[in-house]
Amino acid sequence: MQPIVMQQGPPPASSAAPIAPVLSVTNVEVRYQGSILVLKNVSLTVGEGEVVALLGSNGAGKTTTLKSISSLIQSEEGRVTEGQIHFLGAHIHNQDPVSTVRRGLVQVMEGRRVLEHMSVEQNLIVASAPIKANRQRLRQALDEIYGVFPILAEFRDRQSGYLSGGQQQMLVIGRALMAKPRLLLLDEPSLGLSPLLVHTIFKSIARINRELGTSILLVEQNAKVALGVAHRGYVLENGRIVMEGTRHELLNNEDLKEFYLGISATGQRKSFKDIKQYRRRRRWLG
Amino acid sequence: MYRACGSFSETYSDDMALMRTRWQWLALAILMVGLVCYPLVASSGWIRFATITGITIISVLGLQILVGLTGQVSVGQSAFMGIGAYFGAIAAMKFHMPFPLPILVGATGAAIVGVLFGLPAARIKGFYLALTTLAAQFVFQFTIVRLPDSWFGGSAGISVAPPVIFGVQINSTVGFYYLTLPFTVLAVFAALFIMRSRVGRALISVRDNDLAAEVTGINVIYYKVAAFGLASFFAGLAGGLLAYENKLAHFEQFTLFESIWYLGMLIVGGMGSILGAVLGAVSLRFVQEILALVSPRMAELLPGARYDIAFPMINVVLGVLIIVFLIYQPRGLAHLYRRGERYARVWPFPY
Amino acid sequence: MLWETLLRVLVSGIANGAIYASVAVGFSIIYRSGKVFNIAQGEMLMLATFMAMTFFGMGMNHWVALALTATAMGLLGLGVERFVLRPLVGQSEMALFMATLGLLLVLNGLGVIMFGTEPRLFPDVLGTERWLVGTVSIKQSAVLGTALVAGSVAGLAWFFRSTRTGLFMTAVAESHQIARSLGVNVQRSIGLSWAIAGVVATISAAAFMSGRSVSPEIASIAFVALPVVLLSGLESIGGVMLGGIIVGVGQSMAAAWLDPYTEGGASLLFPFALMMLILLFRPQGLFGWKRVERI
Ligand SMILES: Nc1ncnc2c1ncn2[C@@H]1O[C@H](COP(=O)(O)OP(=O)(O)O)[C@@H](O)[C@H]1O
Ligand SMILES: [Mg+2]
Numbered sequence: 001m002q003p004i005v006m007q008q009g010p011p012p013a014s015s016a017a018p019i020a021p022v023l024s025v026t027n028v029e030v031r032y033q034g035s036i037l038v039l040k041n042v043s044l045t046v047g048e049g050e051v052v053a054l055l056g057s058n059g060a061g062k063t064t065t066l067k068s069i070s071s072l073i074q075s076e077e078g079r080v081t082e083g084q085i086h087f088l089g090a091h092i093h094n095q096d097p098v099s100t101v102r103r104g105l106v107q108v109m110e111g112r113r114v115l116e117h118m119s120v121e122q123n124l125i126v127a128s129a130p131i132k133a134n135r136q137r138l139r140q141a142l143d144e145i146y147g148v149f150p151i152l153a154e155f156r157d158r159q160s161g162y163l164s165g166g167q168q169q170m171l172v173i174g175r176a177l178m179a180k181p182r183l184l185l186l187d188e189p190s191l192g193l194s195p196l197l198v199h200t201i202f203k204s205i206a207r208i209n210r211e212l213g214t215s216i217l218l219v220e221q222n223a224k225v226a227l228g229v230a231h232r233g234y235v236l237e238n239g240r241i242v243m244e245g246t247r248h249e250l251l252n253n254e255d256l257k258e259f260y261l262g263i264s265a266t267g268q269r270k271s272f273k274d275i276k277q278y279r280r281r282r283r284w285l286g
Numbered sequence: 287m288y289r290a291c292g293s294f295s296e297t298y299s300d301d302m303a304l305m306r307t308r309w310q311w312l313a314l315a316i317l318m319v320g321l322v323c324y325p326l327v328a329s330s331g332w333i334r335f336a337t338i339t340g341i342t343i344i345s346v347l348g349l350q351i352l353v354g355l356t357g358q359v360s361v362g363q364s365a366f367m368g369i370g371a372y373f374g375a376i377a378a379m380k381f382h383m384p385f386p387l388p389i390l391v392g393a394t395g396a397a398i399v400g401v402l403f404g405l406p407a408a409r410i411k412g413f414y415l416a417l418t419t420l421a422a423q424f425v426f427q428f429t430i431v432r433l434p435d436s437w438f439g440g441s442a443g444i445s446v447a448p449p450v451i452f453g454v455q456i457n458s459t460v461g462f463y464y465l466t467l468p469f470t471v472l473a474v475f476a477a478l479f480i481m482r483s484r485v486g487r488a489l490i491s492v493r494d495n496d497l498a499a500e501v502t503g504i505n506v507i508y509y510k511v512a513a514f515g516l517a518s519f520f521a522g523l524a525g526g527l528l529a530y531e532n533k534l535a536h537f538e539q540f541t542l543f544e545s546i547w548y549l550g551m552l553i554v555g556g557m558g559s560i561l562g563a564v565l566g567a568v569s570l571r572f573v574q575e576i577l578a579l580v581s582p583r584m585a586e587l588l589p590g591a592r593y594d595i596a597f598p599m600i601n602v603v604l605g606v607l608i609i610v611f612l613i614y615q616p617r618g619l620a621h622l623y624r625r626g627e628r629y630a631r632v633w634p635f636p637y
Numbered sequence: 638m639l640w641e642t643l644l645r646v647l648v649s650g651i652a653n654g655a656i657y658a659s660v661a662v663g664f665s666i667i668y669r670s671g672k673v674f675n676i677a678q679g680e681m682l683m684l685a686t687f688m689a690m691t692f693f694g695m696g697m698n699h700w701v702a703l704a705l706t707a708t709a710m711g712l713l714g715l716g717v718e719r720f721v722l723r724p725l726v727g728q729s730e731m732a733l734f735m736a737t738l739g740l741l742l743v744l745n746g747l748g749v750i751m752f753g754t755e756p757r758l759f760p761d762v763l764g765t766e767r768w769l770v771g772t773v774s775i776k777q778s779a780v781l782g783t784a785l786v787a788g789s790v791a792g793l794a795w796f797f798r799s800t801r802t803g804l805f806m807t808a809v810a811e812s813h814q815i816a817r818s819l820g821v822n823v824q825r826s827i828g829l830s831w832a833i834a835g836v837v838a839t840i841s842a843a844a845f846m847s848g849r850s851v852s853p854e855i856a857s858i859a860f861v862a863l864p865v866v867l868l869s870g871l872e873s874i875g876g877v878m879l880g881g882i883i884v885g886v887g888q889s890m891a892a893a894w895l896d897p898y899t900e901g902g903a904s905l906l907f908p909f910a911l912m913m914l915i916l917l918f919r920p921q922g923l924f925g926w927k928r929v930e931r932i
Contacts, residue, residue, distance in 0.1 A: 075814055101820030109818055115811045117872075117926055118804070125801060126808040130820035133801070179820055359731055361738065406917055413674045413734045414920050417863060421909040424860060428909075432902030543745075546738050553735060588750070598749035605742030612736050613724045 021045040022088060022183050022215045023069065023105070029082035030061075030068045030239075038064045039239045041083070046183060051209050051216045053230035055223045055256075061239040062219040063110055066185045069217070070107035071097040088182065102130045104182035108175075110191065110219075112168040116161030120152055120171055123160050127178035145174040148204060166197035170204065177208065183215045184208070190222045198222070202229050227251055321467060330459045337463045337531060339571040340470035341524045346551045346567040347477040347560065348520025353549070354558035355486065356513040357493035358407060362419030363521050363548045365426040368540030370396040370522025372430065375444040375535035385449040389469075392526035393519045400518020407510040423542050430537045443536030446529045462531050469527060473520060477560050480516065489513055490558075543601065547574075550608045556618025565619040570607070574600050644773050646889040652779040654885020655786040659841040660862035661869065661877040662790055663834040668871045669810035670830035673722055673733045679859025680744035681838040685710050686846050686855060687752040689839070690759060699762045707839040714835030718828045726824075748853045756852040763847040782844035787878060789840050793833075794875040806830060810872055811926075861888075864912040870925020880923070884908055 023046040030039035039061050046052045056062050067073035068080050069087075071094065085093040092100050115123050124142055133141065146153035149170040155163060160171055169189055176184055186205065190198040206229045208214050220226035227233060233250045235243040243256065250256055325333050349363045374392030377383045383391065403422045407415055430438045438444065448457040449465065456465050480486050491499040492509050500506050529535040547570065555566020581596040588595070611618060660678055667675045685706055692702035721736055763785075766777035796803040808816040809826040817823050846855075865884045869876030888907050895903030915922065 070818065072814065072818055075817070097817050098820050098822050101818070106820075107818055109815070113812070113815050113818075115808050115815055117811055118807060122798075122804055122807070126804050126816070126821065127819045128801065129805055129822075138801075175819065357731070359734065406913070410916055410920050412730060414916055416731075416734065417867070418913060418916055420860065420863070421912050424909050425906060428902055428905040432900045432905065434900075543742070546742060549735065549738060550742075595750050598746035601742040601746030602750070603746075605739040605744075605746065608739030608742070609721055609736055612728070612732055612739070613721075616728075616732070 021047050021086075022050075023217065024086045025065075025069065025083070026085070027083035028065075028068065028080055028085060028093070030064055030073065030078060031081050032073075032076060032078045034077075034079070037239070038078075039068065042236070042239070042241055043083075044234050044241065044244070046215050046217050049209070049213055049215055050232065051205070051218060051230045053223075053226040053233035053250075054217060054219045054236055055221070055226060055233055055250075056219075056236035057221060060236045062236055063187055064239075065236065066107055066187050066217070066219055068093065070105060070185060071095050071100050072107060072109070098130070101179060101181075104180070105185070106176040106179050106181040106183075107185040108172050108187060108189070110187040112165065112172055114160040114163070114168050114171055114175075116159070118160060119157050120160050120163070121156040123171055123175050124152075124178055127175040130179045141178055141180070145177055148177065148208065149174045165193055166200065169193060169197075169201055173201070173204065173208075177212070177214070181214060183217065185217050185219075187219045188221065189218075190220060190225055198225055205229055223250075223256065318471075321471075325460045325463050333459050333463050335571065335575050337459070337466045338528075339568055340463075340466040341527045341531065342548075342551070342571055343470050343564055343567045344473040344527070345521050345524035346548050346555075346563045347473050348517040348524070349548050349552055350558070350560070350563040351477065351480060351489070351520070352513045352517035353552055354562065355481065355489040355493060356510060358411065358510065358513060359413065359416040359549070360419040360514075360517065361416055361542065361545050361549060362403070362422035362426075363517065364540040364542070364544035365419075365423040366396045366400050366518040366521035367525030367528065367544075368426055368430075368535075368537055369399050369518075370525030371529035371535040371540070372438055372444065372525075373522070374526030375446045375529050376438075378446055378449075379444060385451050389523060389526035389530075392529075393522035396522025396525065397515045397519040400521070401511055401515040404511045404514025404518075407514065408507045419545075420542070423545060426540070427537050439535075443534050443538075444529075446533050446535060448533065449530055465530070466527055469523065473523065474560060474564065477520075477563070481560065485509070485512075547604055550604050552618075553608050553616075554611050554618055556620030559620050561623065562618050562620035565623065569619060570604060573603060573607070577603060641772055642893055644771065646893050647886060648773060648775055648779070649892075650886030650889035651882055652776075652783050652885070653888060654865075654881035654883070655783040655878075656841060656845040656858065656881075657862040657865045657884055658790060658877040658881025659786040659837065659844060660859050661866035661881060662793060662874060663837045663841070664859075664862070664866040665869070665871060665874055665877060666793070666830050666837065667834050668866075670806060671718075671722060671733070671827040672730055673737060674730075674871075675740070675834070676734065676737045676859075677741035677744055678834070678838070678862070679856035680741055680748065681710065681713070681835060682841050682858065683748050683853050683856040684713070684744060685835075685838040686759065686842040686851055687748060687853070689842055689846075690752075690757065690851075693760050699760065703762070703839060703843050706842070707836045710835035710839050711832040712835070714831035714833070715828050718831040722827070722831075723824065745853065745856060748856070752853060754852055754854075756850040759846040759849050759851050761848040762843060765848065776848075778847040782847060785840065785844040789837065790875065790878050793837075797874055802829070861908045864908045864915060866922075867912060867915045867920070868922050870922030872926040873922065873924035876922070876924035884911065887911065 025042060025044045028039055028042045029037065030042075031037050042061075042065060044052070044054070054062050054065060064073065064078065067076070068078065069085055069092070071092065073079070074094070074097065080093040083093075084091060087100070087103060087105050090103065092103065092105070115126065118126070121142065124145055125138065128138055128141060131137075131141070146156075151167060152171060152174055155167065160168065163171065173186070173189065189201050189205065193201065202225050205216065205218070209216055209229070218226055218230060227247050227250055230247055232246050233244065234241050235250075235256065243250070243253070245253065324336060328336065345363060345367055349360060353359055370392035372392075373395035374388040377388035377391040403418055406418045410418075431441055434440070435442070448455050450456070451465075456462060488499070488504045488509050491502070491504060492506050496506055525540070528539065532539065551566035551570045552563065553566070554570055555564070556562030577599045578596045581594070581599045584599070585595045615622065660682060663678045663681065664675060667673055667678075688709055689702055689706040692705055693699065697705070717740060721740060722733065725733055725736055761778065763778035763781040768775045768777065797807050798804075805816065805821045806826045806829065808819070808821055809823050813823050816826070861884070862881075865877055865880040868883060869880035888904050891907040892901075892904035
């Protein structure tokens with residue numbers, strides 16, 4: 001697979017710590033079914049206008065983190081059992097997910113979850129649920145989305161189940177924008193897409209952040225593309241935050257380079273043994 | 287299963303034994319003596335109640351094997367009872383078979399038809415499958431009514447003569463009680479045996495996880511369909527007994543409502559256990575009996591109600607019980623019983 | 638002669654098919670939203686019928702009475718969802734199905750207690766004219782009833798496809814999780830679907846009962862409507878019209894050509910035989926969405 005290089009340069013927001021966090025997650029512990037402990041003492045923040053990457057390998061707890069922020073975790077019998085989550089000053093953990101969406105926090109779930117039997121435009125209209133929309137304002141909101149993703153306008157009457165993977169990813173991101181969110185949670189938007197498509201999607205993500213001013217918490221396994229658009233990032237492992245830093249700090253961190261970016265100091269791919277070494281070290285750090 | 291600490295079983299057969307302590311044997315003996323002596327103390331109305339309840343238990347046990355063990359819901363159990371009743375009646379009246387034979391013929395016939403209606407289980411499950419049993423209910427009724435009277439008696443049904451055992455004609459309320467009792471006891475032990483056998487464990491593994499069962503070498507489809515056969519066998523047995531008791535096999539005794547009631551007995555009693563089936567059948571038949579006794583009085587209280595409201599009252603109360611148990615006590619009376627038993631066992635030192 | 642029989646078969650088949658369709662659409666609306674197969678749909682039709690007759694009996698204008706009935710049935714639907722189904726959220730589809738079996742018993746019992754078992758005459762709300770086409774007489778009430786059902790089904794299909802609220806409900810039908818993640822109030826959509834089903838039951842009553850003798854046994858029409866909803870597919874709203882006509886006309890054909898040899902059994906058995914065939918060979922129906930529970 002060819003590495004993807006982001007062309008649009010470093011993002012505009014400063015790499016300094018955020019002034020007023022939109023989202024702050026403080027010492028959160030999450031359990032499924034009252035017993036399975038998945039997140040341990042997780043803390044992170046997303047500042048106004050920031051793109052923050054949450055990196056980690058499969059099963060680290062990234063999706064769980066997003067779902068506990070959006071409260072969607074409840075439908076899987078999950079709960080925040082310790083700690084707090086604040087969004088724009090309000091407690092939002094263990095709430096009705098619909099009220100969280102109304103506050104302006106929308107999650108785009110993993111796996112391009114389009115409403116398969118509905119058309120592209122119908123998908124978008126459904127996402128207008130949290131806003132009070134008359135006909136005219138709905139039209140306006142739709143046109144805005146079509147402005148960000150022109151391809152959606154072209155296929156507006158097509159049944160969304162028949163779109164290609166990339167188009168579906170654009171649809172679910174565009175759909176999330178219908179509610180005009182202040183914070184967008186994106187769960188692995190690059191999953192299963194070709195490098196070219198990943199590039200396009202991430203360009204749109206950067207544009208959304210830049211032009212609409214939407215703050216974004218971006219979950220990725222693909223650290224390289226994520227750090228192409230993110231201002232800051234966290235690394236999650238076994239349900240703990242094991243590393244955090246600005247885009248540059250992370251891009252230059254040796255461990256991250258070795259493990260997530262797949263390049264070692266000598267320019268060779270890591271062997272399994274080295275990774276184990278790394279893991280052991282991380283355990284002490286975390 | 288709760289035992290005092292310090293009492294362990296030393297062999298597998300010990301562990302699987304039904305009766306663990308002397309007290310349990312004693313309780314069983316007392317229960318048996320009680321059942322045998324019951325007609326000496328009960329009025330004839332309550333003796334008949336016990337007979338009907340015993341027959342119901344047999345049918346609900348069958349349903350338990352299907353619903354409680356394999357997780358396949360049936361709303362046609364009474365239709366399979368009806369098939370047993372009709373086959374039994376024909377065997378007795380047309381072919382003049384001596385007493386226990388017609389019942390076996392009925393049960394076998396019901397099992398065969400049950401397997402036929404269970405065949406879709408090879409392809410569908412959930413309430414789609416429940417709908418095929420619903421179809422069985424209507425197909426049964428319409429077929430019986432519309433076929434020539436000379437086959438199944440049409441809308442008149444088939445009269446059944448009282449059974450004769452060792453030259454003695456059984457034709458009294460008490461007689462039918464003693465006729466039914468051994469069948470009910472036998473059915474309980476048969477169901478216990480099935481549940482604890484290899485077959486029972488296979489059925490449960492089918493319920494819990496199709497795929498895992500398949501992988502471990504269990505022929506899932508075979509067991510799913512076989513469960514219909516077993517359930518219908520019990521139903522047919524019950525139906526045959528009921529035909530003797532009523533001296534008539536008639537399709538109106540085997541309605542959709544009856545089928546739903548049986549399912550309700552499982553919900554109220556508790557899914558998956560023999561105890562649940564027995565508790566559910568006894569308690570709901572008891573509720574029905576009480577309602578049948580009090581509803582004439584209640585009808586007088588209702589303005590302008592001239593008709594018998596026992597039947598609709600039963601429906602309302604049973605429907606409410608089904609819903610209430612589903613919401614508040616989905617594990618049924620059997621669960622409450624076991625909890626009470628555990629509590630009693632440690633009383634007065636609950637630690 | 639053949640043509641005349643054929644015409645008669647078509648006329649009665651379509652009229653019956655319409656009533657099956659109207660009951661089937663009630664099944665679909667409720668199933669879509671909460672994945673509950675409401676087996677008590679026929680009882681809702683029965684209650685609507687007798688409630689309307691009670692209002693007629695109080696000397697009310699027919700249309701006022703029907704509007705009142707529709708309101709009451711809508712509230713009943715809301716109540717059922719709130720107090721029976723909502724406490725069971727998260728339980729298996731089978732538990733929900735069994736709860737509606739309990740509901741069937743309750744509603745049936747209440748209907749019989751309140752209205753008795755004696756058949757009564759439903760007023761001619763849709764007129765008493767008869768038109769002669771050739772030698773076949775067609776009842777005005779049947780024509781209007783069929784049109785009313787067709788109009789309602791079309792209206793509902795439009796509602797679920799083209800209004801915001803309808804689209805929210807369609808989204809809920811597809812996936813509770815996605816709908817919730819987009820800020821759709823899932824529970825409210827489910828409640829609304831029960832209310833709509835209550836109103837639809839009233840429409841069915843108005844469309845079909847006009848000038849007929851009715852008793853609480855009419856509830857069993859719902860079971861004949863089962864093959865219709867299976868044929869059209871549980872999620873499809875518009876499909877029920879075609880499904881209804883197939884079942885209705887098929888049943889009329891069986892009545893015309895097979896019943897004489899089967900003492901009336903063929904037309905009774907036809908819907909259930911058809912249901913078994915659909916379940917075996919195409920359980921998702923003609924227009925249904927998905928991945929039916931199959932092995
Ligand atoms: N519904 C659930 N119930 C129990 N455990 C779960 C559930 N969902 C996820 N997990 C567990 O939580 C851990 C983290 O999962 P997830 O958040 O999906 O990781 P990621 O998104 O980083 O791949 C995994 O070990 C997974 O098995
Ligand atoms: Mg994930």
